[in-house]
Amino acid sequence: MSNIKVAVIGAAGRMGGQVCRVVTDAPDLELVGRYDQGDDLGDLGGATAVVEFSVPSASPANVAHCVERGVHVVVGTTGWAETTLATLRDQLEQQPSVGVLIAPNFAIGAILMMRFAQQAARFYESVEVIELHHPNKVDAPSGTAARTASLIAAARADAGLGDVPDATTQDPDGARGARVDGIPVHSIRLRGLVAHQEVLLGGEGEMLTLRHDSFDRTSFMPGVLAGVRGVAAHPGLTVGLEHYLGLDA
Ligand SMILES: NC(=O)C1=CN([C@@H]2O[C@H](COP(=O)(O)OP(=O)(O)OC[C@H]3O[C@@H](n4cnc5c(N)ncnc54)[C@H](OP(=O)(O)O)[C@@H]3O)[C@@H](O)[C@H]2O)C=CC1
Numbered sequence: 413m414s415n416i417k418v419a420v421i422g423a424a425g426r427m428g429g430q431v432c433r434v435v436t437d438a439p440d441l442e443l444v445g446r447y448d449q450g451d452d453l454g455d456l457g458g459a460t461a462v463v464e465f466s467v468p469s470a471s472p473a474n475v476a477h478c479v480e481r482g483v484h485v486v487v488g489t490t491g492w493a494e495t496t497l498a499t500l501r502d503q504l505e506q507q508p509s510v511g512v513l514i515a516p517n518f519a520i521g522a523i524l525m526m527r528f529a530q531q532a533a534r535f536y537e538s539v540e541v542i543e544l545h546h547p548n549k550v551d552a553p554s555g556t557a558a559r560t561a562s563l564i565a566a567a568r569a570d571a572g573l574g575d576v577p578d579a580t581t582q583d584p585d586g587a588r589g590a591r592v593d594g595i596p597v598h599s600i601r602l603r604g605l606v607a608h609q610e611v612l613l614g615g616e617g618e619m620l621t622l623r624h625d626s627f628d629r630t631s632f633m634p635g636v637l638a639g640v641r642g643v644a645a646h647p648g649l650t651v652g653l654e655h656y657l658g659l660d661a
C-alpha cells in the first residue's frame with residue numbers, strides 16, 4: 413500500500429513542529445508540505461491529508477482551503493465556534509467523500525477524562541472544571557475544558573439535574589470563572605505547565621477529582637497519527653478523536 417502524503421499547517425509552531433517530526437519518522441506516511449503564517453497553501457504539496465495546528469482566527473479558512481481541494485484534514489486548533497462548524501458542515505456536503513476530524517485534545521488520557529466526567533456528571537450536584545496551561549496559549553478556556561463542560565452539561569440535562577448550586581451574588585472581578593453551558597470553568601496560565609485539567613465533582617460529604625496531565629507534547633502525537641491514518645475512512649465532520657477509538661459503544 414502506498415504512503416499517505418501529509419502536509420502540516422502551522423508547521424513552525426510548538427505542535428506543528430512535533431507533528432512534522434513524527435510524520436517524517438512514520439514508515440507509512442510521507443511529509444510533502446510544511447506551511448505557516450504567510451505561506452500560500454496552493455495545492456498543499458499534493459497531500460491527501462493535512463494536519464492543522466495554527467491559531468483560532470486562521471484555522472477555519474485553512475480547513476476550507478483543504479476541503480475545497482478534496483483533501484482530508486485533521487484539526488487540532490481549538491476555539492472553533494458553533495457557527496463556524498456549521499459553515500464547515502455545509503461545505504462538506506458539497507464534498508461528501510472528504511473527512512475532517514476536529515479534536516480538542518489528542519492525548520488518550522484527556523479523551524478518557526472527558527468520557528469519565530460525562531459518565532460521572534449525573535451523580536453529582538456540583539461540578540467545576542479547572543484547566544491549567546502554559547502562558548503562551550492564546551485561547552481561554554481551553555478547547556478541552558469547553559468540550560468537557562458541554563459534555564457534562566448535556567449529561568446533567570439528560571439526568572434532569574438543574575443548575576449547579578452557587579449562592580454567589582457579588583463577583584465584580586469574575587472570581588467565579590467563566591460559564592460554559594452553565595458549568596463553571598477556570599483557566600490558569602503558568603510558566604512551566606504544558607496542558608492539564610481537573611474536573612471536580614461534589615456531592616453531600618464527598619468529592620471526586622478527575623485529573624489529566626500532559627507533561628510533554630509527545631502525549632498528543634499517537635492521537636494525531638491515529639487521526640491521519642483514520643480520517644479518509646470517516647467522511648464528513650467528526651468532533652472528537654474518541655469516535656475513531658471505539659469509545660462510542
Ligand atoms: N488538539 C490538541 O490535542 C492540541 C491542540 N492544541 C491547539 O493547537 C493550536 C496551536 O498550538 P501551538 O502549536 O501550541 O501554537 P503555536 O503558536 O506554537 O503554533 C501555531 C503556529 O501557527 C502559525 N500560524 C499563525 N497564523 C497562521 C496561518 N494563517 N496559517 C498557518 N499558520 C499560521 C503561527 O505562526 P506565528 O507564530 O507567526 O503566529 C505558529 O507558527 C492551538 O489552538 C492549541 O490550542 C495544542 C496542543 C494540543
Ligand SMILES: O=C(O)C1=N[C@H](C(=O)O)C[C@H](O)C1
Pocket residue numbers: 490516517518545549553554555556557606607608
Ligand atoms: O494550547 C495548548 O497547549 C493546548 N490546547 C488544547 C486545548 O485548548 O484544549 C489541547 C491541550 O489542552 C493543549
